[in-house]
Amino acid sequence: xxxxxxxxxxxxxxxxxxxxxxxxxxxxxxxxxxxxxxxxxxxxxxxxxxxxxxxxxxxxxxxxxxxxxxxxxxxxxxxxxxxxxxxxxxxxxxxxxxxxxxxxxxxxxxxxxxxxxxxxxxxxxxxxxxxxxxxxxxxxxxxxxxxxxxxxxxxxxxxxxxxxxxxx
Amino acid sequence: xxxxxxxxxxxxxxxxxxxxxxxxxxxxxxxxxxxxxxxxxxxxxxxxxxxxxxxxxxxxxxxxxxxxxxxxxxxxxxxxxxxxxxxxxxxxxxxxxxxxxxxxxxxxxxxxxxxxxxxxxxxxxxxxxxxxxxxxxxxxxxxxxxxxxxxxxxxxxxxxxxxxxxxxxx
Numbered sequence: 001x002x003x004x005x006x007x008x009x010x011x012x013x014x015x016x017x018x019x020x021x022x023x024x025x026x027x028x029x030x031x032x033x034x035x036x037x038x039x040x041x042x043x044x045x046x047x048x049x050x051x052x053x054x055x056x057x058x059x060x061x062x063x064x065x066x067x068x069x070x071x072x073x074x075x076x077x078x079x080x081x082x083x084x085x086x087x088x089x090x091x092x093x094x095x096x097x098x099x100x101x102x103x104x105x106x107x108x109x110x111x112x113x114x115x116x117x118x119x120x121x122x123x124x125x126x127x128x129x130x131x132x133x134x135x136x137x138x139x140x141x142x143x144x145x146x147x148x149x150x151x152x153x154x155x156x157x158x159x160x161x162x163x164x165x166x167x168x
Numbered sequence: 169x170x171x172x173x174x175x176x177x178x179x180x181x182x183x184x185x186x187x188x189x190x191x192x193x194x195x196x197x198x199x200x201x202x203x204x205x206x207x208x209x210x211x212x213x214x215x216x217x218x219x220x221x222x223x224x225x226x227x228x229x230x231x232x233x234x235x236x237x238x239x240x241x242x243x244x245x246x247x248x249x250x251x252x253x254x255x256x257x258x259x260x261x262x263x264x265x266x267x268x269x270x271x272x273x274x275x276x277x278x279x280x281x282x283x284x285x286x287x288x289x290x291x292x293x294x295x296x297x298x299x300x301x302x303x304x305x306x307x308x309x310x311x312x313x314x315x316x317x318x319x320x321x322x323x324x325x326x327x328x329x330x331x332x333x334x335x336x337x338x
Contacts, residue, residue: 166288
């Protein structure tokens with residue numbers, strides 16, 4: 001089977017602008033579409049990877065948004081992404097913050113029984129929250145190391161939240 | 169400005185089938201992509217705005233805006249101080265309910281928003297446990313059941329109700 005596409009179209013300035021700014025139609029750009037469509041875009045999942053379970057250590061990840069937006073975490077999902085030598089017992093404790101060693105998102109929290117490859121633990125984030133600018137960095141710290149984990153046991157953290165334009 | 173597109177491509181039977189069923193590639197149609205991609209499609213955020221913090225029994229509502237054949241399952245609510253009045257400051261002792269009828273508590277019984285008092289403060293409430301079936305075309309009601317005892321006129325609170333939409337029966 002053969003399909004042929006062949007077309008020539010003259011477009012006006014508005015259409016050219018729409019194309020160059022990725023607008024879906026003149027006057028409606030992509031950001032408007034997203035803002036008006038509640039199913040899309042406000043949710044965000046920030047991945048902070050590579051926390052070693054066998055030591056007191058810290059990893060971080062920039063949210064990657066705009067300083068004029070606010071990020072509101074709703075839950076975090078911790079995930080055992082790799083296992084090293086000895087088995088872990090699942091007695092690590094962690095904090096999550098927006099500064100090095102910070103606890104703005106979550107104070108000291110045990111990840112009880114998070115010990116086998118691909119184990120996941122969900123933690124709700126409830127209550128009054130600090131304003132977190134969307135260009136902030138999220139810090140994930142092991143405040144108590146797993147007592148038996150060998151080198152190479154690594155935990156990912158997925159911080160799930162909502163984005164708001166500042167003031168909304 | 170003139171844009172010219174001109175191309176000829178020979179496709180095989182599998183690609184032809186994919187095209188006719190709107191598949192993004194042979195063997196993977198759009199419905200599969202959506203159901204397998206958790207970032208797309210089903211999550212929803214419903215904004216109920218303008219609740220007066222200083223007024224007992226003030227109530228605001230917003231239609232979810234979905235279909236009557238779908239179900240909406242809320243899992244979290246983010247309350248937000250969107251405006252502060254010119255008068256006295258709030259002290260953060262307001263309580264609210266959230267429901268699908270005026271004054272209803274189907275989603276959230278009376279809940280204290282402790283210390284939600286300053287401009288752009290946010291308070292997250294998680295919804296867990298057994299939920300009523302909420303049709304996707306329902307209206308959500310947020311009610312002030314205990315007014316903030318010190319807030320002056322003009323203190324307004326938004327509620328963003330986060331949830332998932334399901335086709336009825338799934």
